[in-house]
Amino acid sequence: MSQTTGQVTEQPLFDGNHSFGSITRLISDIPQQETPKWWYIAFGISNLLMGLLIAMLVYLIWEGTGVWGLNNPVGWGWAIVNFVWWVGIGHAGTLISAILFLFRQGWRTAINRFAEAMTIFAVMCAGIFPAVHVGRIWVIYYVFPLPNSMQMWPNFSSPLLWDVFAVGTYFTVSTLFWFVGLVPDLATMRDKVKGKLAKSLYGFFALGWTGGNRSWQNYEKAYMLLAGLATPLVLSVHTIVSFDFAVSVIPGWHTTIFPPYFVAGAIFSGFAMVMTLMLIARKIYGLEDIMNIKVIEKMNIIILVTGWMVGFAYIMEFFIAWYSGVEYEKFAFINRAFGPYAWAYWIMMTCNVITPNFFWFKRFRTSITMSFILSIIVNIGMWFERFVITVTSLAQDFVPAAWGYYSPTWVDILTYVGTFGLFFTFFLLFLRFLPMVAIAEVKMELPQAKVEYYANGNSDKDSANN
């Protein structure tokens, strides 16, 4: 085999020297095991929090939006902050599953299923806020172009309506993409589980998958098409969310930098959230071989890069405020940093601009403790970013006599806490009943799935035991 001596052998992506069969067993065994005790406890707590969310929403709808801390001049408070925050978190899932797929980043297979599930549940949490924020939720169907005797039509020149369609499309495509990716693994589960009900349920959603050539061809075509559809959505959704602000004429909002700045921020926070959840899940479920330190390091690099994009935008906003010569714009930014909300501004700057710099060093990038702590700090920082943007510009706008100071009420706070209940209720159900790693896709990235592996004289590890 002298002709192979010039070849550089790639390091395998995943640890543990796994075979096709052992990957299947590692992942598909998790839903088949008995439900662990901690799961019941976590699920119980999540359900309680979700009950809290429902109670808060019922109270809000019963009493009206006055129970929130909103009042003139601040008409947008925590509801919009939480909406943008949750939608932003969702973005990592789509980036990992669609963009990294098109760029052939094999390591994405370790986390894509997981991150996509997070996307869907995060968008569900996000959608609640603008929906209840309209006040009269029983006429929410006004946002859809439906025939009616009022001859009313949605106002297509309003970015808030674009938002409805952007987030709606995003949710639909993400769910479809997630589901299509699940089909081969659902078929694996169908063939593995023993119970009749479980078999039928997995089988129903596996859509009659045979694992034959035609199934795979259709699957790969559909997956590629959906990846192509989802890719522009990663950019468009948060662009349109940023239009909610940028299209208005409030100083501090009316800037052209908003779309790229929001998208970078969304990916920044999304990756941090995936990191937080992944570090817990890999430990509990023993998936360290797949969600290994190489994956963590790559994710940390993305957090570092997007963190600096966000930091650059923060600095650029100040530069443009000065360079534009508009005194209102200048005031808005000086007020952000040194006004009544300076505390929030400096929390944001510390969490988002300073902390990611630890990841310049390989020692911190590859440290699990550091990754975990910093990912949480980043998410706190990104929540404050949205708070700073939303509230500071409204609280001190053009007329000083109308200035005010916004504080949330207990309903604001408990609603936000409650959305975590909704998120984790669904996430725990996902962890319990669905294969949390894309089994089929991970196998495609194993060394033995590549031709070079056999050219080097290896043989199929599975042929012995499978």
Add this chain to the structure above:
Amino acid sequence: MAQLFPKWTNKLPKQVQLLSILGLTAVVFFFWYFGSPKYLEVGYAPVQPIPFSHQLHAGQLGLDCRYCHGSVEISSAAGVPSTQTCMTCHEYIATDSEKLQPLRDSWESGLPVEWIRVHKLPEHSYFNHSVHVNVGIGCATCHGRIDHMEVVMKSEPMSMGWCLDCHNHPEQYIRPVEEVFNMAYEQPPNQYEFGKMLVAKKNVAGPIYCNACHR
């Protein structure tokens, strides 16, 4: 391995798709058609405390609308006639009619007759009768042939879309101001040109911004 599902389940995805599209369309159609004022409200004719006949008063006797609805030209409300208005005639005519007993009771007690409102606009919409009659929108255009009605009936849906039809195209409905109270008025064959001329003459521009009616 035995088959998990019978063969007919192969058709399921297509059936579900078809049914959900049809189902959604049916729901939208249901609310659009059966929920509209055109379906729900046209034909509303409540029994009034006194069986007052517009057919007799406005039709056979030829009373002008403004004899009873006196503020229609100067106010937003056309006005429901007071007991005193009725009694200008009924102090002398049909004084022992049993049907008019509630009117005489009202005359003695000073409490108004409790007429039931037929044309009820929502409180969040502002409507002004005088603006409409003074530019040439006839009574019959919105209220129908009242002079033919034994019991007053709502003859038009009065939905927002119905208002906007005229606000967008007033030339299709406008008439000369002197014909406003003529119940039997018929549109000329060249209504479009004639209407355009009247619209230009009266400088009619039915507002279609929200604030015009929702103040």
